[in-house]
Amino acid sequence: MIILILARVFYETRKKPVTRWNPDELEERVYEIIMERLGVDKAQIIPQATAQDLGADHDGWLDLLIDLEEEFGLDITDEEVECLTTVQDVLSYVIAKCGQETCDCGTCHAVSGDKSFGEF
Secondary structure, three states: OHHHHHHHHHHHHHOOOOOOOOHHHHHHHHHHHHHHHHOOOHHHOOOOOEOOOOOOOHHHHHHHHHHHHHHHOOOOOHHHHHHOOEHHHHHHHHHHHOOOOOOOOOOOHHHHOOOOOOOO
């Protein structure tokens, strides 16, 4: 029982608290994380870019999403991972989850819930 309590405390202290970000600051930080994780220049990061466009394989894209979870205190589900196929999908998702009232992209899984993005 004590081990379970300690494990939960450890897990909860590792997650960063969710805070509201200015959308411009949020976009800049997401781009920085993409550049760091995937080793690309900012000029390569365009909204419609996919993992393949940025030179990442499936595992590299998953590592990027894990970095975003850790940075912003998110918990991205397996279903959501399958929907996050472009930079715009990722950015819209992070904006929606980080306390913004709405996401005007119209495609964000976190907001629309029933939008299908196809295969990764």
